[in-house]
Amino acid sequence: MIKKVSRRPKAIIDTVWTHALLIVISIIFFFPVLWLVMASFSKTGSIYDFKGFFPSEYSLNTYKLLFSDTQMYDYPNWLANTLFVAIGSCCISTILVILTAYTMSRFRFRMRKPIMKTTLVLSMFPSFMGMTAVYLIMVNFNLINNLWSLILVYSAGAPMGYLVQKGYFDTISNSIYEAARIDGATNPVIFTKVTLPLSGPILVYTALTSFAWPWSDFILPNLLLKNRDLWTVAVGLTHMGETEFSRFAAGAIFIAVPIVTLYFCLSKFLVAGVSDGAVKG
Amino acid sequence: MDKSKKAGRNSSYVIMGLGQLLYGQVIKGLSYLAILILFIFYMVNTGISDITGLVTLGTVEGDAWLGVEGDNSVIMMLRGILTIMIVIAFILVYVSNVKDINYSYRELNKGHKLLGFRDGVSRYIDRKFYVLALFVPVIGVVIFNILPIVFMILISFTNYGGDIVPPKLVDWIGFDNFKKVLLLSEVKVTFVKILKWNLIWAVLSTAINYFGGILLALLLNKKCVRGKAFWRAFPILAYAVPGFITLLGFKFMFSYGGPINYYITQAGGNAVGFLDIDAGWTARIIGIMINAWISIPTSMLLATGMLSNINNELYEAASIDGATKWVQFIKITLPFVVFSTTPTLITSFVGNFNNFGVFYFLRGGLYLDGYFLASDTDLLINWLYNLSIDNNYYGIGAAVSLIIFIITSVISLTTYVNSQAFQKEDTYR
Numbered sequence: 001m002i003k004k005v006s007r008r009p010k011a012i013i014d015t016v017w018t019h020a021l022l023i024v025i026s027i028i029f030f031f032p033v034l035w036l037v038m039a040s041f042s043k044t045g046s047i048y049d050f051k052g053f054f055p056s057e058y059s060l061n062t063y064k065l066l067f068s069d070t071q072m073y074d075y076p077n078w079l080a081n082t083l084f085v086a087i088g089s090c091c092i093s094t095i096l097v098i099l100t101a102y103t104m105s106r107f108r109f110r111m112r113k114p115i116m117k118t119t120l121v122l123s124m125f126p127s128f129m130g131m132t133a134v135y136l137i138m139v140n141f142n143l144i145n146n147l148w149s150l151i152l153v154y155s156a157g158a159p160m161g162y163l164v165q166k167g168y169f170d171t172i173s174n175s176i177y178e179a180a181r182i183d184g185a186t187n188p189v190i191f192t193k194v195t196l197p198l199s200g201p202i203l204v205y206t207a208l209t210s211f212a213w214p215w216s217d218f219i220l221p222n223l224l225l226k227n228r229d230l231w232t233v234a235v236g237l238t239h240m241g242e243t244e245f246s247r248f249a250a251g252a253i254f255i256a257v258p259i260v261t262l263y264f265c266l267s268k269f270l271v272a273g274v275s276d277g278a279v280k281g
Numbered sequence: 282m283d284k285s286k287k288a289g290r291n292s293s294y295v296i297m298g299l300g301q302l303l304y305g306q307v308i309k310g311l312s313y314l315a316i317l318i319l320f321i322f323y324m325v326n327t328g329i330s331d332i333t334g335l336v337t338l339g340t341v342e343g344d345a346w347l348g349v350e351g352d353n354s355v356i357m358m359l360r361g362i363l364t365i366m367i368v369i370a371f372i373l374v375y376v377s378n379v380k381d382i383n384y385s386y387r388e389l390n391k392g393h394k395l396l397g398f399r400d401g402v403s404r405y406i407d408r409k410f411y412v413l414a415l416f417v418p419v420i421g422v423v424i425f426n427i428l429p430i431v432f433m434i435l436i437s438f439t440n441y442g443g444d445i446v447p448p449k450l451v452d453w454i455g456f457d458n459f460k461k462v463l464l465l466s467e468v469k470v471t472f473v474k475i476l477k478w479n480l481i482w483a484v485l486s487t488a489i490n491y492f493g494g495i496l497l498a499l500l501l502n503k504k505c506v507r508g509k510a511f512w513r514a515f516p517i518l519a520y521a522v523p524g525f526i527t528l529l530g531f532k533f534m535f536s537y538g539g540p541i542n543y544y545i546t547q548a549g550g551n552a553v554g555f556l557d558i559d560a561g562w563t564a565r566i567i568g569i570m571i572n573a574w575i576s577i578p579t580s581m582l583l584a585t586g587m588l589s590n591i592n593n594e595l596y597e598a599a600s601i602d603g604a605t606k607w608v609q610f611i612k613i614t615l616p617f618v619v620f621s622t623t624p625t626l627i628t629s630f631v632g633n634f635n636n637f638g639v640f641y642f643l644r645g646g647l648y649l650d651g652y653f654l655a656s657d658t659d660l661l662i663n664w665l666y667n668l669s670i671d672n673n674y675y676g677i678g679a680a681v682s683l684i685i686f687i688i689t690s691v692i693s694l695t696t697y698v699n700s701q702a703f704q705k706e707d708t709y710r
Contacts, residue, residue: 015505022506025497026515029574033518035540036530047538052547096421099414107411115415122426124690126635126662129682130429132436132669136359137429156421186403187410216523219637223670234525238642242538252526263521264514 040250047245055246062250073236073244074229075251081147082232082255086215088151093158093210098203101165102195106177119160128219135223145227153224154214168202169195208266212259286389293382297375300382304389308398313378320371328364335361338439343448354451355441362431366423437679446673458680468677471653471664472684478565479660483634486572490633491626493573494580495618501581502588513585520578528642531571532556535643556644564644564658572639580622580629587621588614627696631689635662646671661685 035053040062042055049056066075104112134153135144143149172195180190196203218234225231233255240248285303293300298313334357343351385395396404406413437458441451461468497516501509519527533539535555542552556564591614599609640658646667647656654672655664661681669678 018503022512029515029519052543053540096418100418103411103414109411125430126682126685129433133429133432153425156425159418186407218525245533256522256526260521
């Protein structure tokens with residue numbers, strides 16, 4: 001009895017400081033985001049007119065400008081380009097990654113281990129080591145200043161990141177495949193009729209991640225797109241200075257909101273995906 | 282009869298597809314034959330000269346005044362590599378041709394009938410599904426990953442870059458670029474400085490992000506925390522915002538007109554150039570902190586996933602044995618989390634070692650005195666970018682990227698081999 005009484009205040013103190021700490025941490029993570037959102041509603045737009053973190057006057061002006069004043073910063077166009085590239089690479093990458101992962105998980109063939117080792121070694125090269133070469137290849141194929149060249153490079157690189165998806169397919173029991181095999185199903189049939197219906201979560205995860213990458217990548221479009229009206233949003237936003245701060249903020253919000261929404265809707269898959277990749281990778 | 286069968290087989294060794302034609306497999310035979318003809322046509326037309334071009338890197342220097350269209354060494358190199366890859370692909374097709382004709386030969390000898398084209402194809406698709414499935418991915422990776430990497434490896438042994446870009450002729454120079462980076466002059470000084478900072482950066486930020494993430498996950502995992510999903514939402518929000526937006530946002534935050542300097546000047550101080558060229562360690566520490574802001578949520582998500590996997594029986598058994606909460610934490614939770622996250626520790630170390638974004642967006646494009654085309658916050662990867670993409674020092678850049686590759690792969694291999702997860706794979710199963 002005595003022990004219980006003496007423990008109670010301790011537990012309360014524990015709860016209190018835990019929550020206090022959580023509040024501080026949440027502010028640290030939330031405030032910069034909130035600041036950008038507020039900045040997008042600033043009336044004048046230049047960062048020099050702010051009172052510290054807060055705009056001196058609020059209005060929706062920036063959003064109007066973002067979509068109407070396209071002389072210098074053609075935001076609607078950039079958004080359309082980004083959307084095109086992201087959706088295109090998302091579709092192709094997802095197909096390629098799922099196929100690769102499924103094959104590497106399900107089949108045992110002579111080239112399997114060599115392929116796995118090669119991808120491991122390749123992933124250790126600095127990511128844009130080959131960028132100069134990619135640029136020259138694109139010049140050679142006359143694909144500079146062409147949005148398809150981005151889709152091509154993103155999709156071609158995507159299968160290298162098959163490990164998370166392979167980890168997922170590894171968990172599907174072999175007996176299902178054997179049963180299908182005994183029923184006389186061929187491998188293409190097994191893939192479309194057995195595997196695909198079972199791979200909902202991992203399809204969603206793959207589609208999301210392969211959408212998010214081109215959606216927010218900067219390096220490749222910066223290298224391959226030289227025309228201002230072909231830019232993606234990421235390239236365009238980096239060209240905005242301190243006097244265009246609220247326009248930057250507003251433009252950033254249009255890029256961030258879809259991704260953030262997707263991540264929150266799918267956060268369950270995300271935790272699973274991240275941890276699967278960690279164990280099996 | 283037997284003799285004609287053998288002749289059919291042997292003819293396919295010499296002329297790809299001929300044997301299949303003799304065996305009556307018309308479509309298959311014609312396809313093989315067509316590939317052979319295309320290949321020969323290609324080799325005669327450009328292939329052979331492309332391969333010699335790879336060796337010589339061009340012999341005629343272009344001269345706009347005299348109207349001489351010279352050789353473009355870089356394109357020649359690229360085409361040479363491409364041709365070698367095509368030759369390898371052709372050899373693979375040839376091997377498949379030999380295998381196919383041998384198979385048919387054996388089938389015929391056993392007295393079986395050969396499958397028609399359509400049946401053959403569907404049988405192939407079923408039996409060799411993996412070839413079909415991996416065909417496009419492999420081609421893509423070969424053209425857009427392997428070819429560029431091979432190209433850059435070769436470039437690191439040439440004098441390409443600086444003044445020597447087409448139309449001037451590029452030449453093979455052996456290990457000179459590596460000597461420059463590791464032994465000589467200004468380049469070496471810069472390399473050593475950047476490497477030191479790069480290692481400090483990678484160790485510090487990996488440690489901060491890793492333990493920060495684990496501590497955050499443990500905090501959220503405490504029994505007394507109400508509304509876990511609510512608290513978790515904030516780090517996830519930070520995780521979900523695209524990195525370049527976060528980084529540019531923070532750059533604005535620390536800029537001269539930004540809020541932090543606003544409060545400093547309001548308090549009577551002078552505006553501080555946090556990210557200026559002479560900022561030194563201020564900029565470095567800001568970089569580490571911003572990187573923590575970006576990366577801690579990821580490792581938190583990871584550790585959360587791990588914590589939910591711990592077998593509860595372990596705790597029950599420990600409680601029965603009279604272990605206190607603290608002992609349980611030290612003996613069960615911590616070793617488990619560390620054990621299961623070691624592989625990610627390696628990837629996150631390599632990721633941080635090659636973290637391009639942070640300093641590119643915060644201070645990109647600054648060149649400091651005493652550095653060769655770099656500043657004191659630049660990591661090797663930023664230097665690589667400055668060298669090869671901004672300033673066309675391709676040869677040195679390629680040598681630097683090979684050195685980065687060697688460093689990261691040695692680090693990850695040794696840690697991986699020495700790690701608990703590798704040595705005792707089944708400890709926690």
